[in-house]
Amino acid sequence: MPNLPVHVDFEAFVNDKGKRVSNDLTAELQDRVRHAADASLPLRLEGNGTKSGLGRAVDGEILSLSGHSGILNYQPKELVVTARCGTPLCEIEAALAEQGQMLPFEPPHFADASDEGRSTLGATLGGTIACGLSGPARPYAGSARDLVLGTRVLTGRAEVLRFGGEVMKNVAGYDISRLMTGAFGTLGVLLDISVKVLPIPTTGRTLVQTCSPAEAIARMTGWAAKPLPISATCFDGEQLWVRLSGNHGGVSAAAERIGDEAVDDGEALAFWREQIREQRHPFFAGDAPLWRLSVPPTVAPLPLPGAQLIEWGGAQRWLRSDAEAEVIRSAVSAVGGHATLFRGGDRRSEVFHPLPAGLMTLHREMKRAFDPNGILNPGRLYATL
Amino acid sequence: MSLIQPTRIDFEDPELSATRAELVRELRAFLPSDAVLEQQEQVQPYECDGLSAYRQLPLLVVLPRTVEEVQRILRLCHTRDVPVVARGAGTGLSGGALPRGDGVLLSLARFTRILDLDPVARTARVEPGVRNLAISEAAAPHGLYYAPDPSSQIACTIGGNVAENSGGVHCLKYGLTVHNVLAVKLVTIEGELIELGSGGLDAPGYDLLALFIGSEGMLGVTVEVTVKLLPVPERAQAILAAYDDVEKAGQAVGDIIAAGIIPAGLEMMDGPAIQAAEDFVHAGYPTDAAAILICEIDGTSQEVSEEVMRVRDLLLVSGATEVRTSRDDAERLMFWKGRKAAFPAVGRISPDYYCMDGTIPRRALPEVLRRTAEMSREYGLRVANVFHAGDGNMHPLILFDANKPGELERTEELGGRILELCVEVGGTITGEHGVGIEKINQMCVQFSPEELGQFHAVKAAFDPKGLLNPGKGVPTPRRCSEYRQLPDHTHRHPH
Ligand SMILES: Cc1cc2nc3c(=O)[nH]c(=O)nc-3n(C[C@H](O)[C@H](O)[C@H](O)COP(=O)(O)OP(=O)(O)OC[C@H]3O[C@@H](n4cnc5c(N)ncnc54)[C@H](O)[C@@H]3O)c2cc1C
Ligand SMILES: Cc1cc2nc3c(=O)[nH]c(=O)nc-3n(C[C@H](O)[C@H](O)[C@H](O)COP(=O)(O)OP(=O)(O)OC[C@H]3O[C@@H](n4cnc5c(N)ncnc54)[C@H](O)[C@@H]3O)c2cc1C
Numbered sequence: 001m002p003n004l005p006v007h008v009d010f011e012a013f014v015n016d017k018g019k020r021v022s023n024d025l026t027a028e029l030q031d032r033v034r035h036a037a038d039a040s041l042p043l044r045l046e047g048n049g050t051k052s053g054l055g056r057a058v059d060g061e062i063l064s065l066s067g068h069s070g071i072l073n074y075q076p077k078e079l080v081v082t083a084r085c086g087t088p089l090c091e092i093e094a095a096l097a098e099q100g101q102m103l104p105f106e107p108p109h110f111a112d113a114s115d116e117g118r119s120t121l122g123a124t125l126g127g128t129i130a131c132g133l134s135g136p137a138r139p140y141a142g143s144a145r146d147l148v149l150g151t152r153v154l155t156g157r158a159e160v161l162r163f164g165g166e167v168m169k170n171v172a173g174y175d176i177s178r179l180m181t182g183a184f185g186t187l188g189v190l191l192d193i194s195v196k197v198l199p200i201p202t203t204g205r206t207l208v209q210t211c212s213p214a215e216a217i218a219r220m221t222g223w224a225a226k227p228l229p230i231s232a233t234c235f236d237g238e239q240l241w242v243r244l245s246g247n248h249g250g251v252s253a254a255a256e257r258i259g260d261e262a263v264d265d266g267e268a269l270a271f272w273r274e275q276i277r278e279q280r281h282p283f284f285a286g287d288a289p290l291w292r293l294s295v296p297p298t299v300a301p302l303p304l305p306g307a308q309l310i311e312w313g314g315a316q317r318w319l320r321s322d323a324e325a326e327v328i329r330s331a332v333s334a335v336g337g338h339a340t341l342f343r344g345g346d347r348r349s350e351v352f353h354p355l356p357a358g359l360m361t362l363h364r365e366m367k368r369a370f371d372p373n374g375i376l377n378p379g380r381l382y383a384t385l
Numbered sequence: 386m387s388l389i390q391p392t393r394i395d396f397e398d399p400e401l402s403a404t405r406a407e408l409v410r411e412l413r414a415f416l417p418s419d420a421v422l423e424q425q426e427q428v429q430p431y432e433c434d435g436l437s438a439y440r441q442l443p444l445l446v447v448l449p450r451t452v453e454e455v456q457r458i459l460r461l462c463h464t465r466d467v468p469v470v471a472r473g474a475g476t477g478l479s480g481g482a483l484p485r486g487d488g489v490l491l492s493l494a495r496f497t498r499i500l501d502l503d504p505v506a507r508t509a510r511v512e513p514g515v516r517n518l519a520i521s522e523a524a525a526p527h528g529l530y531y532a533p534d535p536s537s538q539i540a541c542t543i544g545g546n547v548a549e550n551s552g553g554v555h556c557l558k559y560g561l562t563v564h565n566v567l568a569v570k571l572v573t574i575e576g577e578l579i580e581l582g583s584g585g586l587d588a589p590g591y592d593l594l595a596l597f598i599g600s601e602g603m604l605g606v607t608v609e610v611t612v613k614l615l616p617v618p619e620r621a622q623a624i625l626a627a628y629d630d631v632e633k634a635g636q637a638v639g640d641i642i643a644a645g646i647i648p649a650g651l652e653m654m655d656g657p658a659i660q661a662a663e664d665f666v667h668a669g670y671p672t673d674a675a676a677i678l679i680c681e682i683d684g685t686s687q688e689v690s691e692e693v694m695r696v697r698d699l700l701l702v703s704g705a706t707e708v709r710t711s712r713d714d715a716e717r718l719m720f721w722k723g724r725k726a727a728f729p730a731v732g733r734i735s736p737d738y739y740c741m742d743g744t745i746p747r748r749a750l751p752e753v754l755r756r757t758a759e760m761s762r763e764y765g766l767r768v769a770n771v772f773h774a775g776d777g778n779m780h781p782l783i784l785f786d787a788n789k790p791g792e793l794e795r796t797e798e799l800g801g802r803i804l805e806l807c808v809e810v811g812g813t814i815t816g817e818h819g820v821g822i823e824k825i826n827q828m829c830v831q832f833s834p835e836e837l838g839q840f841h842a843v844k845a846a847f848d849p850k851g852l853l854n855p856g857k858g859v860p861t862p863r864r865c866s867e868y869r870q871l872p873d874h875t876h877r878h879p880h
Contacts, residue, residue, distance in 0.1 A: 077639045078746050100645055138586065145592055146564050161836045167744040168776035169561060169816035171550045171599045172824070172831055173859065174843050178563070178595035187591070199645030221505055225529065227616040227685060249687030294585035298506045315586045336584030353589035358577050363590055365846035370839070381590065 022070025024084070026160060026191060032063055033189065034158035036375045045185035045377050047086065047127030057347045058380045065126055065189065071095055072192060073166065080149060080166045082194040085126025092125060096197055104198045105144050106135030106232075108277045126190045132182025135277040136232035136243070139224075139297075139312045145181040147196040153180060153188035156371025166194045179366075185377040186385055187370040201231070201245035203252075206268035209240045209260045213301040213310065216240040220313045221298050228254045234276055235310040236283060243272060276311065283309045283318065289345035291319040291328055295337030302331055318342075329353060352381060360384075391822075391856060394486025396425055396442045401487060405444050408467065408489070412447060415457050420495075422446040431490050434475040434482040435537075436823055438739070438793060443470070443484030450495045452570070452578065452608045459606065460576035462489055468855050469574070471602040473514060473545030476537040478740050479821025481548065481601050481857055488855075491606065493544050499523050500609070507614040508567060513544025513607045517551075520612060529614040532559035535817075536725055544607045550599030552817040554650040554724070555681075557775035561817070563598040565613050571597065571605035574848045582611065596843070601819050602854040604847040618683035621649065622693050623717040626705040627674035631655055631770075634676035635750035637703035638774045641680065642747065644699055646692055650681040651775030652724050655754070658731065658769040658782070662723035665730035670723055671707060678705075678774065679720050727771040728782070735767070735784035739796050743807030744778045744816035753810060757781055757803055764799045766792075778816035779807070805830050820858045828858075829865035837862065 036043050042060035069086035076099040083092055089109055096102055109123040110133075129151075134143040150164030153176070164170055164177040180187055211219065216235035220242075223230055229246035242258060244251045255262065263271070275281035284290065288306065295302075297314030306321030321328065325341065332339040338353035345351070355363065360382075367374070367385045379385070394401065405423060412421050422428050423445045433440045444467075449455050462469050468488030475482050484490045496512035499520070503509075504527035509520055517538040521530040534553035535541055541551070547569060552561045559565070568582030581594040588594065597604055628634040634653055641648065654662065655676050663670045670677060678700070682692045693710055700708045711717035723730070731738050745753050754770065761768040767784040781803055785796040804814040804827045814820070814827040828837065840859040844851065860868075 075746070075748065077643045077748060079642060132587075132592070142560070142564060143587065145595055146560065155839065159835045159839070161833070161839055163836070165811065165813055167746060167812050167816070169552055169556070169744045169773075169778045170813040171817060171819055172813050172815050172828065173820070173836070173840050174604075175550070175563070175595050175599055176839070176843070178592055181595075182587075182592055198647065202645070221507075225504065225507060225527075225616055227618045229685065229688065246684070247688055247691045249691045250685045253685055253687040294583065294587050296506055296508075296584035298503075312586060338583055338585070338589045340589070355590050356580075358573075358579050359581075359590065359593075362579065362593065362846065366591055366593070366843070369842035369846045 022084075023067055023086075024070075025068040026154075029063070029065070029068060029154055029189060029191070030158055030160060033154055033156070033375070036061070037156060037158055037373050040373045040375065042375050042378045045130070045189060047124035047130070048088070048122065056351050056380050056383070058377055060378065063189070066124055068191065069124075076101055078166065079168070079197050080194055081197050082150075082166060082192060083125050084192050085124060085190045087125050089123045089125060089128055097200070100200050101197045102200045103147070103195065104137060104141035105147050106137040106141070106277060107144060108133050108135050108279070110278065125193055125195075129181050129190055129193050130183065130185045136234065136272050136311060139315055140231050141198070145178045148177050148181050148193065149196055150194040151177040151180055151190055152192040154191055155188045156373055156376050160191065164194065168196065184380045186367060186381050188376065201247070203248045204231070204243060204245045204265070204268065205251050205255050206241060206243045206263050206271065207255060207258055207260050208263055209242075210238065211240055213308070216310060217298070217301065217314045220310075223258065224297070224313050228257065230254075232272055233311065233313050236281060237307060237309060241271060243268065281309070283307060283320070286320070287344060288320040288322055289341060290343040291321060292340045292342040293317040293319055293328075293332050293337055294340075295332060295335055299335045299337070302335070304328060304331055325349065350382060355382070393441055396486070401444060404467075404487075408461075408465070409445060411461055412458065416447065416449065416454060420448045420450070420454070422448070428490070431472065431475070431484055431492070434472075434477040434480060436478050436480040436483075436821070438737075438787065439480045439483050439822060441484050441486050443490035444486060444488055446490045446492060448492045448495050452572065455491070455572050455606060455608055456576040456578065458489070458491060459572055459574055462852060463574050463576065463850065466850060466852065468852050469606075470854050471544070471548070471606050473542030473548070474516070474540045476541045477545060477549060477821065478742070478818040479815065479823040481819050481821035481854070483822050483857075485855065493542065493606075496544070496608065502527075504529060508611055509614055510609065510611045511543055513547075513610060514542050517541050517543060517546055524614050525617075528617050530617050531612050532556075532565050532615050533562050536728065543610045543612065547598055547607050547610055548600065548602045549817065549819045552773070552778070554652055554721075554773065557651055557773070558647050558649045559615065563595055566594070566598060566610060567613055568611040569594060569597060569607055570609035571607050573605050574850065574852050578608070579605070599819070601821065601858045603844055603858050604853065606853075618649070620686045620689045621681055621683035621717060622689050623711045623720040624680045624682070624693060624696055624700065625709045625720045626678045626680070626700040627671040627707040628676045628678070628704065629674065629706050630704075631676045631754050632751035633704045634678055635754060635774070637678060637700055637705065638750060639747050640699050640703050641696060642775070644695065646696060648680045648696070648775060649683040650679070651773075652679045653677070653770070653772055653774035654724065654727060655770040657767060658727055658771045659723070661730040661734050661769060662727050665733055666722050666726050668719050668723035674706065679724055681717070724771065731769050731771075731782050731784065736786040736788065737784075739783040739785060739800055740818070741779065741781045741783070741800050741803050742815045742818040743804050743812055744776065745807050745810050745812035747774075747777045749810040749812070750774065750777065753779065753806060756806055760799060760802055764795055766796060766799055773816070776816070777812065801827060822857055825857070825860045825864065826868045828860050829868050834862055834865065837865065
């Protein structure tokens with residue numbers, strides 16, 4: 001085992017765009033935010049703009065963050081990587097892979113390969129954490145917010161503040177780094193982010209079974225109650241896919257218990273990474289509004305118009321449907337979940353599930369505590385934030 | 386007296402006694418008489434938590450049974466501007482539940498029902514006064530358990546765990562409270578009931594659940610918690626390795642992680658802790674060792690077999706003088722017995738002990754252990770180390786005698802310096818015990834005035850009048866400027 005700190009030459013890091021230079025734009029960004037705050041002019045925060053389709057549409061001057069980039073610290077033995085917000089996810093993932101490690105929450109990149117220009121670099125770390133997006137491994141390995149350990153943020157008051165850190169356990173002060181995760185840039189600009197990383201499991205295997213949606217949910221929840229090394233599950237409308245990850249002995253034994261056909265590694269990778277994580281499965285094609293339903297995993301298939309794809313052991317369900325938002329939301333609320341208009345549909349309406357009055361008041365107070373002039377991505381999350 | 390504790394308030398103070406009488410009358414209007422304690426001998430048991438160096442009698446104690454009663458109590462205190470300190474089992478180690486002489490101590494001890502346990506969804510909905518271990522006991526018949534396992538789990542409550550974001554020996558693999566709680570119902574100081582989280586894996590809007598967990602009773606009072614349950618691993622096996630040198634043991638911790646192995650638990654004890662534990666529970670520890678590591682691997686039977694062999698080989702290469710692997714569950718539990726009893730074991734060999742809780746990057750373990758030993762000699766106070774080595778969470782126990790004049794003060798000072806060392810090497814002043822009243826000064830070292838200002842703004846968003854657990858967790862700017870002026874302190878900001 002390497003006992004010496006592993007040397008990674010980040011300045012000379014090469015990705016498919018050639019050499020990337022590590023860049024600290026803190027001072028410039030702070031100036032921009034200070035001026036915007038003084039003039040009460042809204043800013044639209046942008047990483048590489050790959051997720052501009054998520055959330056509500058925002059007006060404002062663009063504050064580009066992709067230039068503030070570079071990996072700042074990566075210590076494989078510490079299981080943590082710290083990078084500036086504009087660092088492309090693919091650069092971070094490549095640096096981790098060199099050391100046999102990965103981002104456990106398997107974030108989607110949503111970078112359209114055919115899209116010319118900025119987004120060919122794909123998602124930035126900042127955009128990913130700001131959206132709080134997690135991929136297929138989420139119920140088993142944790143979410144983006146579970147793995148964020150620390151952040152340096154630029155608030156709407158143009159203050160640069162540091163919360164959390166690079167250690168696994170830290171309860172000094174309120175957990176503002178996790179509060180920032182999934183806040184869609186409405187509370188602060190994430191400048192630098194520390195995330196927990198984990199070793200890549202030595203063995204993976206994907207099994208496929210044919211069953212009904214109800215049976216798929218029953219099987220997913222049944223497996224979850226057993227100590228099996230499951231790392232992803234998905235019912236694509238016809239087939240139930242289950243991925244096992246761990247060491248060789250553990251995966252083989254579990255595969256025998258679950259049974260059915262194993263697909264080859266290339267097909268498995270294409271399925272989990274391209275089709276599901278990056279949403280290139282035919283289910284996601286076309287213009288019908290895409291809804292994300294977050295529900296208790298045991299809930300029976302919801303009788304809503306449109307096709308459904310089930311992930312996360314039953315806890316995340318995708319719906320392609322032209323049904324009224326009201327219809328979808330009340331069906332999901334009734335089972336204790338919430339619904340997001342993930343893509344398409346009316347981006348000027350509330351795309352996130354409406355909050356009860358008391359909780360909404362707390363949200364407004366929280367927004368005021370970080371961004372009193374309301375200049376950071378106003379209205380991106382909710383019209384009144 | 387202590388450097389940290391605010392001036393004590395006299396229980397008999399005439400003005401306070403008048404306030405007490407008035408409040409008691411108003412509380413009794415909607416609470417049964419046994420739910421309001423006002424006599425000195427009745428409130429005495431609440432004067433401190435697990436950090437018994439600090440004591441203060443509360444103005445009065447209330448013991449509600451229903452959420453509605455909690456709402457009415459908080460509304461009343463809000464109207465009357467009376468401070469409120471929530472309390473679970475009082476096992477906290479940072480003085481978080483230390484009462485206010487001018488405030489109400491709100492005990493959640495009567496909220497002990499498990500409201501719902503769903504073995505299929507693998508969740509339990511419980512009241513805040515339910516003990517941590519009681520959840521796992523209730524889940525056991527279904528082959529499930531609640532993962533965070535603080536050593537105090539027999540006594541501490543889930544409400545206290547949420548307030549402190551508590552961890553345990555298994556959080557290296559299974560996470561802290563924040564990773565294992567799905568939803569919380571809380572009552573704000575204004576008496577409003579708010580639900581955070583959802584029945585699914587996330588909730589719309591800001592992640593106020595993550596913000597609330599670890600907020601030390603300063604943002605709201607928890608009245609219900611929904612936790613995630615995990616399947617009990619098919620098999621668990623422990624490995625005990627002895628070292629003749631603490632630094633070698635510290636290195637071995639990093640070697641295991643670097644090999645791509647995430648053990649369920651990876652704990653370390655140094656010589657003084659080993660001897661104290663061995664004398665107390667006779668776990669069979671090698672008492673001549675300078676340090677031991679206890680490493681637990683869990684999973685399916687095949688997984689465990691493979692990993693245990695790898696860890697064994699690594700430990701031998703790392704210079705362990707002896708490596709034992711548990712042959713059965715009885716032996717595994719024996720390996721753990723001394724670790725779990727380490728605090729009380731140290732309590733037997735010293736009149737008092739003071740438990741620190743800094744977290745550091747793992748690579749700094751050898752250095753921090755060495756410098757702690759140097760400071761221990763400098764102050765003439767013994768230090769035993771027992772800790773969650775896998776995640777760098779140190780628990781130096783400073784042995785002292787509170788009856789010796791000046792020893793508590795010197796202990797606090799040594800503790801403060803150890804915490805500042807943790808910050809210096811890139812760590813934090815508290816990994817799981819919270820800031821409470823105890824580490825309030827070190828907050829001025831870890832955070833800038835602007836960062837502390839942001840914490841106060843967050844607090845004000847929930848509790849504009851600052852009535853919930855005032856004086857804890859986040860220091861005032863005035864306190865920090867006073868602390869910075871003290872001699873003998875080098876105050877480094879990470880900026
Ligand atoms: C309509 C639409 C649909 C799409 N659908 C697909 C698809 O189906 N498949 C696919 O592969 N790709 C898709 N994409 C591409 C996809 O959106 C992205 O590639 C990505 O994952 C986001 O990273 P980013 O850095 O580009 O974030 P951005 O999109 O720039 O930002 C995301 C959010 O985070 C905020 N933010 C960004 N950086 C910070 C920061 N440092 N601090 C605080 N807040 C910040 C932004 O304000 C914004 O709210 C789609 C894009 C669009 C426009
Ligand atoms: C021997 C021993 C071993 C320990 N081992 C560990 C360990 O391994 N890991 C670890 O993390 N901790 C450990 N602790 C510390 C302690 O047990 C934990 O912090 C625990 O979570 C406290 O729970 P409690 O119910 O006793 O809370 P209390 O001590 O009563 O209160 C703690 C804090 O929580 C607040 N609070 C309590 N209930 C509520 C509520 N319902 N709503 C809002 N606020 C509330 C209080 O105001 C206070 O600030 C140990 C303590 C001891 C004595």
